[in-house]
Amino acid sequence: MNLPSRRILAVISVTALVASACSSSSTPAPAGSSGASSAAGVTNIEVVSWWTTGGEASGFNAIIDKFNQDNPTLKVTNSAIAGGAGSNAQAALQNRVLNGNPPDSFQVHMGHELLDTYVTPGYMDNLDDLYAANGWTTQFPQGVLNIVSAKDSAGTLHYYSVPLDIHRANVLWYNKTVFTANNLTPPTTWDQFFTAADALKAKGITPLAVGDNGIWATGMILESILISTLGADGYNGLWTGSTDWTSSKVTDALNLYAKVLTYTNTDHSSLTWDQAADYLIPASAGAQPKAAMTLMGDWAAGEFDNKGFADYGWIAAPGTDKIYDTLADSFGLPSKAVNKAGVKMFLTLLGSAAGQDIFNPYKGSIPANTTAGNPPASAKQYSPYQKWAMGEWKADAIVPSLEHGAAASPKWKGAWETAVTSFVANPNVATLQAALVQACKDAGVCK
Numbered sequence: 001m002n003l004p005s006r007r008i009l010a011v012i013s014v015t016a017l018v019a020s021a022c023s024s025s026s027t028p029a030p031a032g033s034s035g036a037s038s039a040a041g042v043t044n045i046e047v048v049s050w051w052t053t054g055g056e057a058s059g060f061n062a063i064i065d066k067f068n069q070d071n072p073t074l075k076v077t078n079s080a081i082a083g084g085a086g087s088n089a090q091a092a093l094q095n096r097v098l099n100g101n102p103p104d105s106f107q108v109h110m111g112h113e114l115l116d117t118y119v120t121p122g123y124m125d126n127l128d129d130l131y132a133a134n135g136w137t138t139q140f141p142q143g144v145l146n147i148v149s150a151k152d153s154a155g156t157l158h159y160y161s162v163p164l165d166i167h168r169a170n171v172l173w174y175n176k177t178v179f180t181a182n183n184l185t186p187p188t189t190w191d192q193f194f195t196a197a198d199a200l201k202a203k204g205i206t207p208l209a210v211g212d213n214g215i216w217a218t219g220m221i222l223e224s225i226l227i228s229t230l231g232a233d234g235y236n237g238l239w240t241g242s243t244d245w246t247s248s249k250v251t252d253a254l255n256l257y258a259k260v261l262t263y264t265n266t267d268h269s270s271l272t273w274d275q276a277a278d279y280l281i282p283a284s285a286g287a288q289p290k291a292a293m294t295l296m297g298d299w300a301a302g303e304f305d306n307k308g309f310a311d312y313g314w315i316a317a318p319g320t321d322k323i324y325d326t327l328a329d330s331f332g333l334p335s336k337a338v339n340k341a342g343v344k345m346f347l348t349l350l351g352s353a354a355g356q357d358i359f360n361p362y363k364g365s366i367p368a369n370t371t372a373g374n375p376p377a378s379a380k381q382y383s384p385y386q387k388w389a390m391g392e393w394k395a396d397a398i399v400p401s402l403e404h405g406a407a408a409s410p411k412w413k414g415a416w417e418t419a420v421t422s423f424v425a426n427p428n429v430a431t432l433q434a435a436l437v438q439a440c441k442d443a444g445v446c447k
């Protein structure tokens with residue numbers, strides 16, 4: 001499965017921003033404090049992720065267990081830091097890396113988050129040897145390779161992290177029984193969404209569950225609305241400077257966002273993303289769930305599956321059919337990691353078809369390695385949602401997620417989140433638009 005070139009271009013055009021100045025690699029590592037030996041004869045490999053719930057934790061534990069069983073002298077431990085989308089982990093990781101005390105490996109989104117934060121400033125070793133040894137330059141799609149790699153000052157391309165999954169951010173999940181019982185069809189446009197939402201409200205069901213105690217969860221709703229209002233090219237242009245943030249279409253999107261937020265649960269700011277997703281699950285068989293829909297990335301499928309909840313349906317977020325709002329998790333090798341040989345063995349499993357087919361069936365994501373997708377019959381299989389997503393991934397226009405590190409620099413994402421936080425507390429469209437215009441200027445992309 002190679003990405004068609006038009007889709008590669010969409011990804012490249014947005015990520016070209018980061019393709020310039022890049023570091024050299026392989027700085028010798030002084031001893032640090034992580035990766036120390038644990039039990040006699042067993043070397044600890046400390047890995048940090050933010051996967052603590054549902055399918056996230058189950059999938060990562062499954063692949064770690066496999067590695068530890070196969071390598072009795074090594075022990076990978078997951079020092080997970082709770083907080084969806086890395087809302088707590090990312091700051092902690094940056095501190096550790098900057099202070100020269102990184103974990104042996106850590107979860108990082110491909111694209112700007114990886115390249116701007118860690119690769120360009122020279123904190124990571126390259127993984128060219130692993131890519132060559134495992135044939136990954138032909139096994140990962142070109143659009144993925146583009147955003148885990150960078151050129152050094154001599155113009156030589158190097159690979160800096162190993163992609164483990166591909167996620168879709170723009171999915172609307174719904175409780176099937178609630179929809180059927182109320183004669184509703186899943187909305188493909190925002191107008192249809194409002195019609196369904198009014199009917200649900202009248203029945204005392206919260207239309208849209210949101211858990212934005214990490215603001216990214218509501219930022220993702222805005223991301224989907226911008227995609228639906230501007231289309232794939234228009235949305236991509238927001239991050240390259242070719243779409244005008246002052247335009248009336250952006251204003252339309254922000255007005256739509258304000259309206260959508262009036263259909264959410266009142267306790268949204270105290271909930272995590274997974275607590276909100278759980279609002280679609282009835283407390284007992286036959287009971288009415290607290291909410292009918294949630295707009296969330298497809299780790300929600302992992303959450304539902306993990307909880308044994310099968311009564312969920314899905315559809316592209318309204319107005320975004322055939323557009324795949326993409327993000328991907330990867331793991332790299334910090335230059336100051338202690339046990340580099342052990343990390344490389346772990347990364348080899350993460351990138352392999354076998355490893356990806358252990359992890360992804362739990363996670364809701366699809367494998368990044370194009371030779372994966374066929375777990376052994378005895379193992380956990382891909383869900384109906386994931387089989388659908390695999391087909392969409394091949395056919396859709398690909399756009400990068402802002403909230404999950406792909407579309408823009410972490411600094412720009414931070415300014416966006418500050419603006420969205422104010423908006424959720426005090427929904428003023430003009431103020432939000434002015435802040436987003438300024439954020440693009442501050443990122444050096446808009447004039």
Ligand code: GAL
Pocket residue numbers: 050051056083084085086109167297299327328329404
């Ligand atoms: C994303 C991450 C996913 C999932 C989600 C919720 O940023 O890429 O793997 O973990 O956050 O935590």
